[in-house]
Amino acid sequence: MEKRKKYDVIVVGAGPVGLVAGLALKQKGISSIVMEAEPFGRPRPGSRAIYLHNATLTHLEETVKGLGFTLARNGIIWPINRTVYKGKEVYVRNYGITDNNDPTQLPHFTSLHQDEIEKHLYKACMDAGVEFIWDSPASKLEIYDQGTVLTTASGETWEAQYVIGCDGARSVVREQAGLVFEGPRTADTFLVLDVKEDEENPMPLERTFHYQHPATGGRNIMFVPFKGGWRVDLQLLEGDNPDDFTSMEGIKQWLPKVLDPKYAERVTWVSTYRFHQVVANSLTDEKCRVLLAGEAAHLFAPFGARGLNSGVPDALKAVSGIERALQAVTEGERREAISLAAKERYIAANWNRDCSTTALHHLQGDSPEMNLKRELAASLASVVPRLGRWLEEGPYGPKFGPPELTTKY
Ligand SMILES: Cc1cc2nc3c(=O)[nH]c(=O)nc-3n(C[C@H](O)[C@H](O)[C@H](O)COP(=O)(O)OP(=O)(O)OC[C@H]3O[C@@H](n4cnc5c(N)ncnc54)[C@H](O)[C@@H]3O)c2cc1C
Numbered sequence: 001m002e003k004r005k006k007y008d009v010i011v012v013g014a015g016p017v018g019l020v021a022g023l024a025l026k027q028k029g030i031s032s033i034v035m036e037a038e039p040f041g042r043p044r045p046g047s048r049a050i051y052l053h054n055a056t057l058t059h060l061e062e063t064v065k066g067l068g069f070t071l072a073r074n075g076i077i078w079p080i081n082r083t084v085y086k087g088k089e090v091y092v093r094n095y096g097i098t099d100n101n102d103p104t105q106l107p108h109f110t111s112l113h114q115d116e117i118e119k120h121l122y123k124a125c126m127d128a129g130v131e132f133i134w135d136s137p138a139s140k141l142e143i144y145d146q147g148t149v150l151t152t153a154s155g156e157t158w159e160a161q162y163v164i165g166c167d168g169a170r171s172v173v174r175e176q177a178g179l180v181f182e183g184p185r186t187a188d189t190f191l192v193l194d195v196k197e198d199e200e201n202p203m204p205l206e207r208t209f210h211y212q213h214p215a216t217g218g219r220n221i222m223f224v225p226f227k228g229g230w231r232v233d234l235q236l237l238e239g240d241n242p243d244d245f246t247s248m249e250g251i252k253q254w255l256p257k258v259l260d261p262k263y264a265e266r267v268t269w270v271s272t273y274r275f276h277q278v279v280a281n282s283l284t285d286e287k288c289r290v291l292l293a294g295e296a297a298h299l300f301a302p303f304g305a306r307g308l309n310s311g312v313p314d315a316l317k318a319v320s321g322i323e324r325a326l327q328a329v330t331e332g333e334r335r336e337a338i339s340l341a342a343k344e345r346y347i348a349a350n351w352n353r354d355c356s357t358t359a360l361h362h363l364q365g366d367s368p369e370m371n372l373k374r375e376l377a378a379s380l381a382s383v384v385p386r387l388g389r390w391l392e393e394g395p396y397g398p399k400f401g402p403p404e405l406t407t408k409y
Helices: 014-025 053-061 068-075 114-128 172-176 242-246 249-259 261-265 307-327 331-366 368-380 385-394
Strands: 005-013 032-035 052-054 079-087 088-094 108-110 137-141 148-152 157-165 191-196 208-215 219-226 230-234 268-275 278-280 288-290
Touching: 005 014, 005 148, 005 307, 014 032, 014 053, 014 114, 014 307, 032 157, 052 053, 052 307, 053 068, 053 108, 053 307, 068 108, 068 114, 079 385, 088 368, 088 385, 108 219, 137 172, 157 172, 157 307, 172 288, 191 242, 208 385, 242 249, 242 268, 249 261, 249 268, 249 278, 261 268, 278 331, 288 307, 307 331, 331 368, 331 385, 368 385
Parallel strands: 005 032, 005 157, 079 208, 157 288
Antiparallel strands: 052 108, 079 088, 137 148, 148 157, 191 230, 191 268, 208 219, 219 230
């Protein structure tokens, strides 16, 4: 079959991470396309990456002026964090801030549906002139010393010096580059459900984590607001049949016990997960022609919101590594530029995986020591506030981020 146009870079996957990679490449004037398996306008499941950290908004603002502020303006900030232990409040903090409209300063975070995030990223791509090839699943990737050849399911071939694999958890790029995920999977099943807010009569904006909620038979449950809706995370117990909780009948049984019954009629998405805690064994191949980013590179449990928030710097680092590689004079310099980018994000991915593992151990309460610690903290929280704070912060893992990046994007 006839060879198609040659690009410096092909981004595989038009999820949020691929969109950021495509945007950053375009901003740097590197010839590139974004290739997506699904047709344009495909439905995307669930609210997923609702929580964008300030660092992510800052990265996006630096990539395209106005993008970070647009996302902030279109999301919400909840002012109150609350933690409840077996029905008793053990921590509450009211930051008093709900303003996501400050034109001079990006907020601490913003919360909006992943679909909305993707729409804003896609619009920025359109404005910048990023080129997309839709409905073209990559099926084969050949990697040579001088570059790569990508074949799609329809048999078309595309050449590129570099490929950024942003094709998600089941990445074909990862598999074709001979890279593999390493790490465990959670034993517990988590149910994730979205409800649409009743805009006429909304609930107060606060994020609440309940340890062993009495009305859910002692299951942990978390409520997180996002623009226009709420995400409910329910941790199922060993022996629970997920279908009993995800069927419409099941939802009508348990949801009205923890939320106004009207929300049982406002469910827009429900799914169950056993989360993987995995990182690819390397984020580049032996020839340094491929870089992995986002869920192609790592999967974490969502507690701590480390998925997209680390996928964005993965994409930006991959692009800056490729930019340096394209300018390299020697093969050694070229390889070093790619390896450094891959190594830096590999370290960050492992860091994030370890942090979300810490969060999981805390909230799963899967050891007698942790259970005892949690019980003691809850009983003393009213007199020792830092114990309430420990219960509040535990389900999200350590607050500090991965080691500092070596270079700016
Ligand atoms: C319940 C849940 C809650 C979450 N909450 C948060 C949160 O609060 N904050 C946060 O930061 N993250 C969160 N995440 C994680 C976040 O959703 C992911 O990190 C994010 O979607 C990953 O984006 P991605 O672009 O890497 O992959 P994806 O979104 O999976 O996109 C991959 C794209 O590649 C395409 N593709 C696949 N195969 C091919 C192929 N062969 N050829 C071409 N294209 C292909 C797919 O069609 C898709 O469009 C959550 C995830 C879940 C499941």
